[in-house]
Amino acid sequence: MQEIMKQAKLKAEELLTKGVVNRVIGWTEGDFSYDCSPATFTLDNLDKFVYTEFCGANLSKYLIEESKKEGKILVFLKPCDTYSFNQLIQEHRIKRENIYVVGIECRGKVDIDKLRAFGIDGVLGCKTEGDKLICDTIYGEKTVDKVDVMLEKCLSCKGKKHVVYDELIGEEVVEEPKDRFGMVAQLEAMTEDERYKFWQNELSKCIRCNACRNVCPACSCVHCVFDNPDSNIASKANTDRFEEKLYHIIRAWHVAGRCTDCGECSRVCPQGIPLHLINRKFIKDMNEFYGEYQAGEDTETKAPLNSYTFGDREPHEFDTKEGK
Amino acid sequence: MRKEPLIPGIGVVTDIRRDTPDVKTFRVVGLDGKKPFEHIPGQCAFLSMPGIGEALFSITSSPTNTEYMEFSIKKCGCVTEWLHQIEVGQQITIRGPYGNGFPVETDFKGKDLVFIAGGIGLAPLRSIINYVRDKRENYGKVTIIYGSRSDDDLVDYEEIKNEWVNEPDFSVYLTIDRETPTWDGHVGFVPNYVKEVGLDNTATAVLCGPPIMIKFTLANLQELGFKTNQIFTTLELKMKCAIGKCGRCNVGDKYVCKDGPVFRCDQLNELPNEY
């Protein structure tokens, strides 16, 4: 990780000095190793650039605003982030010509909340050693297996291949894509009432902070329907249990077929709601009904909901699958 | 038990007058037929229609009017659009009064006053102008400079033409932005007109109008020798509670709803430029 970070920094410095780009978007250091934030850099503040196991944030969405500005920007994208990038290109939300993409190696990112749930409190700093994560805390040094505290999105990684880049840093890790739909299938196998109870329990935690929407690279509308007072659904609190469902169903629906499963929604949810399970259900359904499709894999293929065939299945046929 | 400040009372609209193509003046009384509450010039009240929304309006009528309250309202958002299509007899909810109002009994007393308004900016000033008319002995000379886009857009033109101009020691200057066939008065923007009418710079000036007008008028007044502590203006920002709690209308540490809407210019200069 240290090595990759050094390379990335050198690359940024090189491109900035050569004038290929006039700024860089990456991650800046925090006070503890887990609190690095996205930030833009020039040569002045490049010393604060970091790339660690806590750089889970997807930088693609920032490019919507950044690529409108003057000059070219260098962006570091992890393999999963490149899917969001492609999707945004397909939707004409970012200007490709203003962006220099450096694909950066990723071996899975760590979720600080999982670390805490593991009983590791007071984390001051972390470092990786092989498969282990060694945490320096106010209550002494603790060690965990990295795989136990990885972000949900990394546990179900789509693969470590960058689908778009101008240049690569680090080696392209070869990894078989993991099964993403295990939990969805488990839920499908439950009865309606069990599923309802599961979601009721999860969604009732929602505080409507809108973090999932605001971080989502697919939620790139200038004015969201939930911010439109005329839409009559713009309540800011889940005043009734209905509203939390309305919000999450509609939000998932609006990104259906465009969601690359980057997992940011689940990462940012302060209440730990497994929002990826809603998005993945749409992905799984569309794969099963209309053939395999991965949003963001390229910038050409039409999304399933933007296309049709004469012989598509009928709406009531979805329950003919196994389960229920 | 004390009454919850966010719960309004009910008012009845007893008269609707069309002032300009997009401004109507509404007369409101309480359910008992009396004025809903007492106020001082420059204060505001929250009007609302359940299900449409709630919005803050300055009270246009003078406190010396003991029978009813008036609001001059320009059509620009969803609440005002709804108000513009109602008929006499419609009930609305009303709560107030809010804000500090003009210092009519302190700073303004015994002073010559200059009122400068643009467009619907006359609404809060009408309250104080009529107050001054009714308590004429307390105030010196009054100069009113009022401008609008066209002669059709002059709010309260009838009252200005028939009453204000005839008041002793009142000078009224009207102007419109662009020439129209029906207008034989002055044509030009308010800020420039302010320099032309020959103001006495010892007077106290009260400004209200669109931000761009305020900006230029302020500069011109200062050029004429007015000091910032002689100039008062009113601010308007989005508000939901009007009691300094909902957190929207603050400019720096001042809440427009509670500490305003009337500010003296030297006070404003100490606030961050976020209004």
Place this chain on the structure above:
Amino acid sequence: MMKISLKNLPELYSFIAKKNDLYLPIFKAGQVDFAKWDKDAIVDLNKLKTTKSAKDVFFPQSQDLVRFEVDGKKISIDEPIMPTNKQVIFGVKACDNRSFELLDMAFVEDYPDTFYEMRRANTTIVTLACAKPDEACFCKAYGIDAADPKGDVSTWIVDGYLHWMPNTDKGIELTTEVKDFFELDMDNSAVENQQSEIRAIIDRLPYSNIDLSKFTPDKLLELFNSPKWKALSEACLGCGTCTFVCPTCQCYDVKDFKTKTGVQRFKCWDSCMFADFTKCAHGNTRPSQMQRYRQRFMHKLVYFPSNHDGVYSCVGCGRCVQKCPQMLNIVKVIKTLGEDK
């Protein structure tokens, strides 16, 4: 002082819940939040910080204000239902307890919020000392002592016992009602030992001695105009996580909902971070995220102190430090802006 064995707590809860709405940190789907206790609830007193703060108990996320019925041109108002239930909130940490005093300043001064006031009057606060503060805590910077959490009753959990000490009349009243569940505890040494342990931990927390001296009302314009806000707010998503988990954020919205037969007007939390917060018919006074971001921290560190005798509207609970999706927080603001002298 009195004490009760931790295993007897469920009986204490059910006794208190007979006469009161009892709020406790309750575990639900992976998160711990203050919620109304019932016999199936999983209480988690060990959790240092609930995800949301305890302010819900006094200032719920959504509060029905008044119901209107509209009939032609006529409007009628239904009297609001006031929160008259007696409440006990149990397990409040020192920082959250302090936040109630700050909310009092916002809601009770001038036009008092009757719903809030009534809940405050009806509620007995039982606090709990923080046995294991974490890296994001900086309550010490605001003079809060996590080892002596105050409230109506203070409690400490040491070695399988909950130690109980009433501080106020309300606390004594509750203590009288529940005293049968407790045994007398003449020896304060267990609690005192824990207190000194906690204070020792807090002394070496990285944020405990954060420097707030730069944030005074007379620096309002200087801080407001600082060029550093831009870089600080760069990554901000404009979500409401920080405001909704914050114990002192108090902004709200008033909205109408058309029910089957009438219109329900309700008050709900709002966030100054939301793009539409100050948007109205004539425009938006804070159109950029930088301005909204600046507003939130200026309010906590400058505007609020300016209106309330220098008291900061932050209690150092560290929730924003841990919950911000992009790891921006008030400490980064304090450090960045506080460093230029």
Place this chain on the structure above:
Amino acid sequence: MQVENKTFKPTIVAFCCNWCSYAGADLAGSARLSYPAEVKIIRIPCSCRLNPMFILKAFQRGADGVILCGCHPGDCHYTTGNYYARRRMTTLFSMLNYLGIEKERTRVEWVSAAEGAKFSAVMNDFVATITALGENKKLEDLRCKK
């Protein structure tokens, strides 16, 4: 439960395409074929116009079942609208069911302008299904009940 269901009269919202099933409903009327009064028909220009929000809002406002009627695939007045609608509704209904909402509460039927009898049969059947299923509790909004 049985007793309750007998007195329970569901509220059904039927979104009908202007070019086919809306006319189909007309035809059912003029042919004196009855369909239950619980069905509230909302005309839409094409089955494709149905925003998923409409369905959720219908449930929020007290509907116990929502049905979409459109032209048979291939017969869309706008050539392809119902093909898109079909995909959308398939995925949406699957999602509702995934969240635990009874799958019987939502349905799509293709009814042409000539199929008055089918319209009536579909509605009778749908109302019977929903009546048996009972009140919509999982997608209700309590505020809309008072």
